[in-house]
Amino acid sequence: MAQATTPAPSSTHTRGPVTGTARDANRKRAPFLIEFYRSAVGKKYVMAITGIMIMGFVFAHMVGNVKMYLGPAEFDTYAEFLRQILVPIFPRTLFLWLLRLGLITAFVLHIHAAYGLTVINHKARPVKYASKRDYVAANYASRTMRWSGIIVGLFIVFHLFDLSWTGTGFHYYRGAAYENVAHSLERPLVALIYIVANLALGLHLFHGAWSIFQSLGWNNPRFNKWRRGFAIAFAGLITVVNVSFPIMVQAGVVGHVG
Amino acid sequence: MTATEPLSGSPAPAAPGRTLNLTLRVWRQAGPDAPGAFEDYDAPGISVDMSFLEMLDVVNERLVEQSREPITFDHDCREGICGTCSLMINGRPHGPQRGTATCQLHMRKFADGDTIVIEPWRAEAFPVVRDLAVDRGAFDRIVEAGGYITVNSGSAPDANLIPIPKSVADAAFDAAACIGCGACVAACPNGAAQLFTSAKLAHLNLLPQGQAERYKRTEAMVDTMEELFGSCTNHGECEAACPKEIPIDFIALLNKDYLRAKLKNRRYLSRKP
Ligand code: HEM
Numbered sequence: 001m002a003q004a005t006t007p008a009p010s011s012t013h014t015r016g017p018v019t020g021t022a023r024d025a026n027r028k029r030a031p032f033l034i035e036f037y038r039s040a041v042g043k044k045y046v047m048a049i050t051g052i053m054i055m056g057f058v059f060a061h062m063v064g065n066v067k068m069y070l071g072p073a074e075f076d077t078y079a080e081f082l083r084q085i086l087v088p089i090f091p092r093t094l095f096l097w098l099l100r101l102g103l104i105t106a107f108v109l110h111i112h113a114a115y116g117l118t119v120i121n122h123k124a125r126p127v128k129y130a131s132k133r134d135y136v137a138a139n140y141a142s143r144t145m146r147w148s149g150i151i152v153g154l155f156i157v158f159h160l161f162d163l164s165w166t167g168t169g170f171h172y173y174r175g176a177a178y179e180n181v182a183h184s185l186e187r188p189l190v191a192l193i194y195i196v197a198n199l200a201l202g203l204h205l206f207h208g209a210w211s212i213f214q215s216l217g218w219n220n221p222r223f224n225k226w227r228r229g230f231a232i233a234f235a236g237l238i239t240v241v242n243v244s245f246p247i248m249v250q251a252g253v254v255g256h257v258g
Numbered sequence: 259m260t261a262t263e264p265l266s267g268s269p270a271p272a273a274p275g276r277t278l279n280l281t282l283r284v285w286r287q288a289g290p291d292a293p294g295a296f297e298d299y300d301a302p303g304i305s306v307d308m309s310f311l312e313m314l315d316v317v318n319e320r321l322v323e324q325s326r327e328p329i330t331f332d333h334d335c336r337e338g339i340c341g342t343c344s345l346m347i348n349g350r351p352h353g354p355q356r357g358t359a360t361c362q363l364h365m366r367k368f369a370d371g372d373t374i375v376i377e378p379w380r381a382e383a384f385p386v387v388r389d390l391a392v393d394r395g396a397f398d399r400i401v402e403a404g405g406y407i408t409v410n411s412g413s414a415p416d417a418n419l420i421p422i423p424k425s426v427a428d429a430a431f432d433a434a435a436c437i438g439c440g441a442c443v444a445a446c447p448n449g450a451a452q453l454f455t456s457a458k459l460a461h462l463n464l465l466p467q468g469q470a471e472r473y474k475r476t477e478a479m480v481d482t483m484e485e486l487f488g489s490c491t492n493h494g495e496c497e498a499a500c501p502k503e504i505p506i507d508f509i510a511l512l513n514k515d516y517l518r519a520k521l522k523n524r525r526y527l528s529r530k531p
């Protein structure tokens with residue numbers, strides 16, 4: 001057909017979609033998750049979900065470490081067990097690495113979202129109040145999330161160097177988990193670092209473990225009264241048990257390998 | 259009748275009640291881009307029965323008498339329903355009394371000899387117009403994005419034409435109590451407008467009339483909010499400052515509906531309800 005070989009400029013001669021829906025449908029969109037993450041509310045969902053993942057890890061890590069009180073054999077057996085999970089199906093340490101990968105992803109996203117939200121929030125009030133604020137509901141934990149988070153983050157790097165990678169100045173034996181913990185925590189300064197970091201973690205969780213419910217829209221008048229209690233119980237349990245390890249090594253109750 | 263005599267029939271002059279001698283430390287700023295600073299004013303003989311705004315009226319009259327520039331502040335209804343009054347009073351939006359707008363705050367809440375610090379609300383989206391008055395037009399941008407239902411506005415429909423469970427109607431009413439004063443933004447350490455936006459969303463999203471546009475509204479209003487304001491980190495400070503005591507439960511609903519909206523609005527494009 002003659003007309004078809006000389007296409008007219010589309011803006012004037014074709015009708016094209018006219019309804020808002022049809023035009024929106026043709027608009028180029030990023031994949032759902034990326035578009036959602038671009039919004040601040042989406043970032044909060046990511047903070048909350050990655051927060052829950054890390055909370056799961058922190059809880060399991062704490063339960064595992066309680067085996068220190070059962071002695072070196074139990075503790076090292078447990079450390080080896082982690083490497084053996086699903087072994088006939090997967091080669092040794094593969095499943096552990098999958099867990100680690102998930103955890104690393106969670107940490108990266110948690111910190112990335114925290115950073116993004118912090119930038120947004122600083123832009124939202126460039127001129128600060130000149131007079132002193134009198135806070136009613138915001139508590140110390142909620143107002144120091146960035147600092148408690150940074151302390152925990154730096155501690156995790158130190159902790160990995162200390163007990164997973166190289167040791168920090170004591171005789172580090174790869175695979176001798178119990179001995180390494182004992183030798184590291186015998187040093188008062190290191191014990192202090194572990195205590196301070198876990199107090200910061202407790203503070204972070206005191207707000208965080210409550211905050212997740214709001215961020216994910218889990219709000220139900222029948223259950224709301226349990227949310228603060230859950231946060232206190234979770235943060236309290238993690239802090240008390242984790243802080244007990246350096247204290248007990250310092251007190252000489254555990255850690256004598258001979 | 260001489261001017262000094264009371265009009266016949268008028269009530270007897272109020273008994274001279276307790277008065278306060280106060281010092282006000284007020285933020286003065288000549289214009290949006292002018293530098294601002296606190297200035298101190300003596301405010302003696304303030305009746306405890308005055309509202310906070312009446313106290314400022316008295317101070318302003320005295321300033322005018324001395325040919326000094328009166329303090330600019332926002333006010334309108336003075337009965338706690340319009341949302342025009344504001345003021346950060348001693349570090350709290352709307353002052354020390356919970357669930358009370360500045361216009362409903364009375365001077366009996368203060369003690370003789372007090373210094374009262376008064377500052378405008380601070381947020382990037384609420385620029386200072388002059389002294390204590392800020393421009394809260396950013397709230398209008400959020401409402402324009404979807405804070406309405408599209409209906410044929412003929413004559414008023416019969417009451418109870420659409421049955422609504424009482425608990426749902428009550429929740430929507432609680433949300434609709436928001437007067438748009440901006441205390442939530444002022445109170446929030448992040449300058450977030452989540453409480454306001456969630457109240458405006460909930461009062462329509464909970465009701466049957468709001469369903470058709472529920473997800474379109476939610477996405478549009480939240481996206482507009484995010485262009486203008488900070489982001490909620492669940493401090494709960496807004497709820498404590500709100501003169502209408504809007505609960506942060508509505509913020510959880512906003513979060514839930516926003517995720518749903520993001521999913522649903524994509525599905526709607528392919529005509530899937
Ligand atoms: C590695 C360094 C970390 C940084 C920089 C960091 C930072 C933050 C920040 C800024 C927030 C937002 C605060 C708020 O919304 O009020 C947050 C929330 C949270 N964090 Fe962390 N954090 C870190 C580690 C952790 C760890 C180790 C855990 C868990 C054991 C955790 C669990 C949470 C939870 C549950 C939330 C609440 C999420 C929500 O509000 O929905 N974070 N974090």
Ligand code: SF4
Binds near residue numbers: 442
């Ligand atoms: S939610 Fe409360 S504080 Fe915020 S604008 Fe509405 S009435 Fe004011």
Ligand code: FES
Binds near residue numbers: 333341343361
């Ligand atoms: S002046 Fe109308 S609410 Fe205070």
